[in-house]
Amino acid sequence: MKxxxxxxxxxxxxxxLAMAQEGMEHHKHATHGSETAPAGDDRQAVQLQQEGxxxxxxxxxxxPGGEAHAAxxxxxxxxxxxxxxxxxxxxxxxxxxxxxxxxxxxxQLEVREHEGAALxxxxxxxxxxxxxxxxxxxxxxxxxxxxxxxxxxxxxxxxAYWDLxxxxxxxxxxxxxxxxNWGVIGLNGLAPYFFEVDSALFVSEDxxxxxxxxxxxxxxxxxxxxxxxxxxxxxxxQDDPAxxxxxxxxxxxxxxxxxxxxxxxFAPYIGVNYExxxxxxxxxxxxxxxxxxxxxxxVGLHAxx
Amino acid sequence: xxxxxxxxxxxxxxxxxxxxxxxAAGAALLGMPAGLAANAPRPNPAPQTLRGNRFDLNVNxxxxxxxGRERTAVAxxxxxxxxxxxxxxxxxxxxxxxxxxxxxxxxxxxxLILPSNMDGVPGLSFNGIKPGETFTYQFPVxxxxxxxxxxxxxxxxxxxxxxxxxxxxxxxxxVAYDRDYVVMLTDWSDESPQDIYARLKKEGHYYNRRRxxxxxxxxxxxxxxxxxxxREREMWNEMRMSDRDISDVTGxxxxxxMNGQTPDANWTGLFRRGEKVRLRFINGAxxxxxxxxxxxxxxxxxxxxxxxxxxxxxxxxRIGVAETYDVVVEPADDRAYTLFAQTIDRSGYARGTLxxxxxxxxxxxxxxxxxxxxHRDMGMAHGQHGxxxxGGNTGGxxxxxxxxxxxGGSTGGxxxxxxxxxxxGGSTGGxxxxxxxxxNMGGPAMVGKxxxxxxxxxxxxxxxxxxxxxxxxxxxxxxxxxxxxxxxPGIGLRDHAERYNRRVLTYADIRNLTPTIxxxxxxxxxxxxxxxxxxxxxxxMNGIKFSDAEPLVLKYGERVRVHxxxxxxxxxxxxxxxxxxxxxxxxxxxxxxxxxxxxxxGSTISxxxxxxxxxxxxxxxxxxxxxxxxxxxxxxx
Numbered sequence: 022m023k024x025x026x027x028x029x030x031x032x033x034x035x036x037x038l039a040m041a042q043e044g045m046e047h048h049k050h051a052t053h054g055s056e057t058a059p060a061g062d063d064r065q066a067v068q069l070q071q072e073g074x075x076x077x078x079x080x081x082x083x084x085p086g087g088e089a090h091a092a093x094x095x096x097x098x099x100x101x102x103x104x105x106x107x108x109x110x111x112x113x114x115x116x117x118x119x120x121x122x123x124x125x126x127x128x129q130l131e132v133r134e135h136e137g138a139a140l141x142x143x144x145x146x147x148x149x150x151x152x153x154x155x156x157x158x159x160x161x162x163x164x165x166x167x168x169x170x171x172x173x174x175x176x177x178x179x180x181a182y183w184d185l186x187x188x189x190x191x192x193x194x195x196x197x198x199x200x201x202n203w204g205v206i207g208l209n210g211l212a213p214y215f216f217e218v219d220s221a222l223f224v225s226e227d228x229x230x231x232x233x234x235x236x237x238x239x240x241x242x243x244x245x246x247x248x249x250x251x252x253x254x255x256x257x258x259q260d261d262p263a264x265x266x267x268x269x270x271x272x273x274x275x276x277x278x279x280x281x282x283x284x285x286x287f288a289p290y291i292g293v294n295y296e297x298x299x300x301x302x303x304x305x306x307x308x309x310x311x312x313x314x315x316x317x318x319x320v321g322l323h324a325x326x
Numbered sequence: 327x328x329x330x331x332x333x334x335x336x337x338x339x340x341x342x343x344x345x346x347x348x349x350a351a352g353a354a355l356l357g358m359p360a361g362l363a364a365n366a367p368r369p370n371p372a373p374q375t376l377r378g379n380r381f382d383l384n385v386n387x388x389x390x391x392x393x394g395r396e397r398t399a400v401a402x403x404x405x406x407x408x409x410x411x412x413x414x415x416x417x418x419x420x421x422x423x424x425x426x427x428x429x430x431x432x433x434x435x436x437x438l439i440l441p442s443n444m445d446g447v448p449g450l451s452f453n454g455i456k457p458g459e460t461f462t463y464q465f466p467v468x469x470x471x472x473x474x475x476x477x478x479x480x481x482x483x484x485x486x487x488x489x490x491x492x493x494x495x496x497x498x499x500x501v502a503y504d505r506d507y508v509v510m511l512t513d514w515s516d517e518s519p520q521d522i523y524a525r526l527k528k529e530g531h532y533y534n535r536r537r538x539x540x541x542x543x544x545x546x547x548x549x550x551x552x553x554x555x556x557r558e559r560e561m562w563n564e565m566r567m568s569d570r571d572i573s574d575v576t577g578x579x580x581x582x583x584m585n586g587q588t589p590d591a592n593w594t595g596l597f598r599r600g601e602k603v604r605l606r607f608i609n610g611a612x613x614x615x616x617x618x619x620x621x622x623x624x625x626x627x628x629x630x631x632x633x634x635x636x637x638x639x640x641x642x643x644r645i646g647v648a649e650t651y652d653v654v655v656e657p658a659d660d661r662a663y664t665l666f667a668q669t670i671d672r673s674g675y676a677r678g679t680l681x682x683x684x685x686x687x688x689x690x691x692x693x694x695x696x697x698x699x700x701h702r703d704m705g706m707a708h709g710q711h712g713x714x715x716x717g718g719n720t721g722g723x724x725x726x727x728x729x730x731x732x733x734g735g736s737t738g739g740x741x742x743x744x745x746x747x748x749x750x751g752g753s754t755g756g757x758x759x760x761x762x763x764x765x766n767m768g769g770p771a772m773v774g775k776x777x778x779x780x781x782x783x784x785x786x787x788x789x790x791x792x793x794x795x796x797x798x799x800x801x802x803x804x805x806x807x808x809x810x811x812x813x814x815p816g817i818g819l820r821d822h823a824e825r826y827n828r829r830v831l832t833y834a835d836i837r838n839l840t841p842t843i844x845x846x847x848x849x850x851x852x853x854x855x856x857x858x859x860x861x862x863x864x865x866x867m868n869g870i871k872f873s874d875a876e877p878l879v880l881k882y883g884e885r886v887r888v889h890x891x892x893x894x895x896x897x898x899x900x901x902x903x904x905x906x907x908x909x910x911x912x913x914x915x916x917x918x919x920x921x922x923x924x925x926x927x928g929s930t931i932s933x934x935x936x937x938x939x940x941x942x943x944x945x946x947x948x949x950x951x952x953x954x955x956x957x958x959x960x961x962x963x
Contacts (some may be wrong), residue, residue, distance in 0.1 A: 119871075119873065119954075120523065120524070120527065120954075122524055122527055122528065124528045149527075149800065149862055149864050150799060150800075178799035178800075178862070179799060180798075180799055181799055181800075181801060181802040181859050181861070181862075182566060182802070182861060183799075211566050211861060212566075213563060213564045213565075213566060214563040214564070214566075215563065215566060240540055241537055241538065241539040241540060242539060242540050242541075243539055243541070244535050244536070244537060244539065248540075285529060285532055325528070325529075
């Protein structure tokens, strides 16, 4: 079953990321040469990421080790005689190192009416400006998987609120349609008026093109009850009967979800999801006797860690 | 890193419990499941006092329980806070600091003037103290007053590694008092500082539990109408900024401590009626700015950052992270008084009691209204735009402060024409691009351009210029018309005079008790912008974070002006190590000396520095989670 494969893949991926993070944190310890810790202490790992070339930034300061040691004796020196001699050779000043972090977001993990289910999630790993992003979307309707895709992107901060994202998208082979690979270039960020926007242009290996626009807003009813309208639109540059997609605006999905944040990181929700096909896409579906629009109630979980 | 005790996804009860710890741990217990209630907070002893000139300090782990959860703190000699060290001016102190941690540690003597290799900043002053090692600090004590010490390694300041220093003067103390108490304010979280930092990086507003809601919007529309509400929201929405972004880390996770005591544990100081009691307030918190008052008592502020000032009597004052203020109170009645220290965002408070009788306690006041940021806090000068920022825009005040500033230079307040007149182009151009100029400074190119500099004591005349490096992804705001923050009591305090009839201290009230020592005019000026991006949780100076920045170079002996421009909506406490920050409050004769200067949101402030200490010094925002980026090395050569 293809979906199963995908789910396993995603789970494995998540686990990998978690392990990568764990590993990284271990590495931090390692850099400090100590894994021994008093029992029950969960916060002495006060070290931040200290690897990578951050150290090279200090090349200019490097001083002979012997002198640094001398300073370590801590004996008084005449202030006037002080130069930079006592400067340490291997600064471990935590403040000058960038932290590399992993964030996994389950934007939507939900069951839908009519035997439907959906997963929309992402994970990033990296620093302030450069990140590796993974995004996935899986959708099931009436017991069969309608689409399943995974994107792997390099993300670079462009401006205060926008990231440029480039990479690959893979559509998994399903009952309808073959697997496909696309190149991706997109903009992800926060638009004025606090709209979370993700837009991407896709070019497939066959030269097909597609455009996706997603926008989401969060309306705080209270600090914990959050109403989140969301819309996604897909456009294609050509008709493709194999995947039942037609040129132009192909489909739109609009959702309205009400979640309760037990914590900012854990929020179950209920909502309604509306899907509508347009143009040739709708024609393809009509020809197959499938519906071109559907509204369904959803129940799910929004979480990140 | 141990994961066991740190669920990645919190359970509901935990969240609710955590929510109230900022208020009172005891009250939280009421909402707890019975099974957990047995795990009550454990009393934490008040800090001991050590006197003399030789000290052995042992840095170790210590179990603590402030909220009902067992946690491990970093303690010095078994105390959180660390022992109060009492020194005598003129003596030489020797401190053997032994590290019993599994990681490096250090002690920085905050506000002390000492040789740079004694300053305790790993990477700048020395290599840090390795596990198992002892480092001996030794330096002459050349000043008196209230200071403090803390780790400069990692995030240890957050987890208990802080203590008070009281230095008795060699000469008779100009401040008369019958007894004194250290009142150290800190913030404790059951989350590890790494987790807090990671959460902020992943979601900058994580700890803000006072975000605008639909209810606020509805109220605004009812009160002001749709059109006015839209106009008011427009700017914030377009800039993607929150007007409620006051503190990065709040009472959602913090429990605020006074001398290591939670509000419920209620630190208590005794007095006899009629005594003069000197309270030495120290803000040793990682991220929390406090507003302090003692309902029923006037406070006479006698020292700021350890330095004696002309006494000012106030009802309330703000203490930035790392600042110290000494106040004298004279309780006239045989009754208890509450020392009340609410955080700047009103998400919690620290509390203690002054009383003639340990069995008495006074009412704990409700917290004041929580502030909302206004145009002024974004560095936009149109403060008068209707109803923004809860009474904050006291226009008259702003004018007077500008008048004060212009005394040294030409006239004309804020207007830009004046700036044009200064023709910043050629001569001073390098100056405001301080971090570049800074590199090769020491070079004569920077010296001697006194023409456009404001006179010592009156602050900068230079126009605010944004360096090209401020236009990258790490910067979400640039103050376009920042005003001086000198007379600004700060967000949330601006209308306390009218609203509560309280006199609130401002920097403009501070005059040094003794005349200014270095009377020279500054020979140059460094304009430094405090920058950041709340969404990405990046902090920097001039848009450049510490690891990418070159040191600021000062020439030994020079007198230089630092002109700070806050291009963020947060209040940043900026701390210069090794040398005084001589705050330009408009009186060149009595310039107060500070080690940490609060820079109001979207505002400027300037101070003079005499570069009289060779070596490499840290210069940074003292908000712990801003430090990784908003940090510079200052190198005096």
